[in-house]
Amino acid sequence: MAELHAKEAPSRVHELEAWGAVFDRTKEGKISQRNFGGHRYPRLAHVGDRTGLELIRTLQDHGIHQGISVHMEYTIVSLLKDGDRVVGAFGYDRERGRFRIFKAKAVVVCTGGLGRAYAVTSNSWEGTGDGVSLAYHAGAELLDMEFIQFHPTGMIWPPSVKGILVTESVRGEGGVLRNKDGKRFMYDDVPENYRSQTSTDPEEGWRYTQNDKTAKRPPELLTRDHVARCINREVKAGRGSPHGGVFLDISWIKERIPNSAEHIKRKLPSMYHQFMQLANLDITKEPMEVGPTTHYAMGGIRVNGETQATNVPGLFAAGECAAGLHGANRLGGNSLSDLIVFGKRAGEFAAKYAKENSAGKVNDAQVETAYKEAVEPFERPAGGGTEGPYQVQYDLQNMMQANVGIVRLHNEMEFALDGIQKLKARAARVAVQGHLEYNPGWHTAIDLKHLLTVSEAITLCSLDRKESRGGHFREDFPNKDSEAQKYNAVIAKAADGSMKLRREPIPAMREDLKQVIEEMK
Amino acid sequence: MNKQVTFRIWRGDATGGEFVEYQTEITEGLVVLDVIHKIQATQANDLACRWNCKAGKCGSCSAEINGMPKLMCMTRMDTLNTDKPITVEPMRAFPSIRDLATDVSWNFRVKTKIKKFNPRKPDAEDGTWRMQQEDVDRVQEFRKCIECFLCQDVCHVLRDHHKHEEFIGPRFLVYTAALEMHPLDTEDRLPELKQSQGIGFCNITKCCTKVCPEHITITDNAIIPLKERVVDEFYDPLGWLWKKIRPQG
Numbered sequence: 001m002a003e004l005h006a007k008e009a010p011s012r013v014h015e016l017e018a019w020g021a022v023f024d025r026t027k028e029g030k031i032s033q034r035n036f037g038g039h040r041y042p043r044l045a046h047v048g049d050r051t052g053l054e055l056i057r058t059l060q061d062h063g064i065h066q067g068i069s070v071h072m073e074y075t076i077v078s079l080l081k082d083g084d085r086v087v088g089a090f091g092y093d094r095e096r097g098r099f100r101i102f103k104a105k106a107v108v109v110c111t112g113g114l115g116r117a118y119a120v121t122s123n124s125w126e127g128t129g130d131g132v133s134l135a136y137h138a139g140a141e142l143l144d145m146e147f148i149q150f151h152p153t154g155m156i157w158p159p160s161v162k163g164i165l166v167t168e169s170v171r172g173e174g175g176v177l178r179n180k181d182g183k184r185f186m187y188d189d190v191p192e193n194y195r196s197q198t199s200t201d202p203e204e205g206w207r208y209t210q211n212d213k214t215a216k217r218p219p220e221l222l223t224r225d226h227v228a229r230c231i232n233r234e235v236k237a238g239r240g241s242p243h244g245g246v247f248l249d250i251s252w253i254k255e256r257i258p259n260s261a262e263h264i265k266r267k268l269p270s271m272y273h274q275f276m277q278l279a280n281l282d283i284t285k286e287p288m289e290v291g292p293t294t295h296y297a298m299g300g301i302r303v304n305g306e307t308q309a310t311n312v313p314g315l316f317a318a319g320e321c322a323a324g325l326h327g328a329n330r331l332g333g334n335s336l337s338d339l340i341v342f343g344k345r346a347g348e349f350a351a352k353y354a355k356e357n358s359a360g361k362v363n364d365a366q367v368e369t370a371y372k373e374a375v376e377p378f379e380r381p382a383g384g385g386t387e388g389p390y391q392v393q394y395d396l397q398n399m400m401q402a403n404v405g406i407v408r409l410h411n412e413m414e415f416a417l418d419g420i421q422k423l424k425a426r427a428a429r430v431a432v433q434g435h436l437e438y439n440p441g442w443h444t445a446i447d448l449k450h451l452l453t454v455s456e457a458i459t460l461c462s463l464d465r466k467e468s469r470g471g472h473f474r475e476d477f478p479n480k481d482s483e484a485q486k487y488n489a490v491i492a493k494a495a496d497g498s499m500k501l502r503r504e505p506i507p508a509m510r511e512d513l514k515q516v517i518e519e520m521k
Numbered sequence: 522m523n524k525q526v527t528f529r530i531w532r533g534d535a536t537g538g539e540f541v542e543y544q545t546e547i548t549e550g551l552v553v554l555d556v557i558h559k560i561q562a563t564q565a566n567d568l569a570c571r572w573n574c575k576a577g578k579c580g581s582c583s584a585e586i587n588g589m590p591k592l593m594c595m596t597r598m599d600t601l602n603t604d605k606p607i608t609v610e611p612m613r614a615f616p617s618i619r620d621l622a623t624d625v626s627w628n629f630r631v632k633t634k635i636k637k638f639n640p641r642k643p644d645a646e647d648g649t650w651r652m653q654q655e656d657v658d659r660v661q662e663f664r665k666c667i668e669c670f671l672c673q674d675v676c677h678v679l680r681d682h683h684k685h686e687e688f689i690g691p692r693f694l695v696y697t698a699a700l701e702m703h704p705l706d707t708e709d710r711l712p713e714l715k716q717s718q719g720i721g722f723c724n725i726t727k728c729c730t731k732v733c734p735e736h737i738t739i740t741d742n743a744i745i746p747l748k749e750r751v752v753d754e755f756y757d758p759l760g761w762l763w764k765k766i767r768p769q770g
Contacts, residue, residue, distance in 0.1 A: 020638035029651030124573040158550025164576045390562040434567030438619040441566030
């Protein structure tokens with residue numbers, strides 16, 4: 001997948017440009033490219049600090065002229081099957097609460113992340129892992145669920161914005177991390193395998209951020225998991241900022257750049273406005289307070305790397321809900337390019353599958369069961385052992401945050417696994433009021449099943465992997481284990497309905513790819 | 522720092538509704554959307570409101586707070602007078618769905634009627650284009666739009682005069698400007714701007730610019746230049762004469 005990604009991403013970027021995207025330019029008028037953490041070459045085509053929005057808008061503006069039917073604000077509650085094969089989806093529109101059967105020869109799941117399983121997350125409320133859970137319950141295998149990326153820099157103050165992302169571009173443009181004593185603590189801990197590429201001199205690090213290709217990168221641009229743990233360490237050691245994070249400072253570049261305030265506003269406009277408006281803080285003058293936030297799931301639905309097909313015929317997945325491309329840890333910028341490269345592939349192979357197969361038959365009993373399950377929370381009267389959906393959700397989020405978070409321990413995860421079973425029992429007694437039309441309480445009740453499913457998968461896989469690698473860090477097993485490198489954790493639903501984990505050996509890498517990696521070392 | 526506040530929230534649907542008062546306690550550093558969520562979680566589980574990113578990026582939580590069109594996630598409580606009740610109601614230029622959620626689908630229908638991006642042939646040997654940053658700066662300003670539709674909500678042509686069939690509103694004038702000023706685009710959208718899209722209805726009161734959470738200078742940078750282009754094309758007497766007498770073909 002990494003090979004396809006590297007080979008096909010440039011064509012996808014040029015395709016976006018042909019559809020109207022306006023990327024930042026170089027002096028020669030080409031698309032400007034820059035660095036994120038862990039990159040050796042500046043490779044990211046970008047639009048200020050809002051590249052994702054540019055992708056959304058370009059695809060939307062292009063898509064509305066392609067004759068695509070759009071069903072906005074629909075929630076899918078179940079994937080429909082005919083034998084082994086997926087033949088459609090069953091869901092409702094949030095606006096009116098009307099249920100609807102979508103018959104389809106092929107279904108592509110692209111539901112994004114699962115950050116809502118944690119208390120501090122950069123994900124929207126929609127990051128409930130619903131697509132991963134729907135696919136799992138329809139028989140799809142999940143892969144690498146233990147690998148969750150905690151983005152090192154989320155806003156931590158004020159409380160209203162806790163978790164919201166401070167883009168890596170801030171560090172890419174020269175922003176530095178400091179503890180409460182003003183020390184750039186990232187210089188204290190540079191992992192062995194990155195030492196040759198990391199500057200020891202702040203001067204050189206600064207040149208790197210200003211596109212000097214001969215300079216080594218500053219340690220602030222090490223991989224996200226490492227930066228997140230370093231921040232965690234500073235805070236735990238009592239060297240954090242007033243609200244429990246560390247300082248991220250871009251304002252210092254006034255020492256290097258005339259008119260730095262204008263420069264920062266032009267390079268990081270969204271961040272400037274975000275802090276100005278939400279925290280009443282001018283990032284051109286003062287440092288920000290930041291801390292780790294749950295950002296991205298590397299694991300997800302297991303797919304064929306070429307076709308994005310799952311093990312369930314007719315079911316495909318792409319984007320964050322699919323697993324594989326990012327291994328144990330994702331590099332900055334690779335999420336957007338993942339979408340455009342593998343989103344295209346998923347669409348093409350799903351279309352091919354649809355052309356080659358006749359329509360399946362929708363099973364009425366299945367629809368009936370899914371409907372009953374969905375509306376059941378209305379039929380449980382308040383009181384008499386029931387409770388609202390929000391408290392169950394909060395309790396799950398706090399438990400996952402505390403016990404299956406950035407730093408993991410065997411006993412804590414055992415505790416969480418037990419807690420998930422107890423929360424499942426509570427979720428089965430959740431009651432909601434009102435009716436089907438645009439009812440957030442009801443939507444939250446339905447999401448609980450998905451949040452609990454993905455939380456269980458994350459916890460099972462994290463317990464099983466007795467080493468530290470990528471986004472998965474075990475305090476009881478802090479080092480990489482070369483034996484554990486040889487397998488992936490695969491999750492599947494057993495015949496009795498329980499969740500089962502098995503280890504599967506990773507196939508050997510092609511010789512020419514091995515060689516590429518050797519050359520890059 | 523904890524304080525008791527009163528929220529007056531509009532509850533209802535397309536058939537009608539009323540303001541309902543909720544008392545709740547707030548702490549330091551909250552925005553309006555936090556308080557709405559708290560009320561939703563503790564007092565009114567079924568209170569409908571759209572939201573998504575909670576960072577002013579997705580444009581979902583548009584509402585009218587004390588009568589001003591704003592994003593709920595970007596309105597800090599310390600910018601409001603909490604000694605008085607705070608009024609939160611849905612955008613009034615669009616039909617109600619329920620409570621704070623409105624039906625903004627008209628906007629998406631309008632967008633499909635605007636001629637799509639149509640680039641000139643690639644000019645570089647590698648099959649791509651060359652553009653200078655200074656030539657794309659102004660288009661990038663317009664492309665910051667998050668489609669919250671607050672500009673549409675505040676525009677009196679839509680809000681008070683309901684010209685939804687004759688006028689596309691500030692959002693789509695910005696959208697058209699981004700296409701018209703795109704260095705690669707070859708399409709001409711001026712005839713529709715003048716006719717079916719009703720650019721003449723805008724009398725540049727700049728209300729849209731004031732409410733834009735992305736600080737796009739909608740009126741000055743997008744609408745006025747488009748108006749000038751329309752005038753040059755259709756109302757310039759010398760230009761008109763030239764078009765009549767110029768050699769055809």
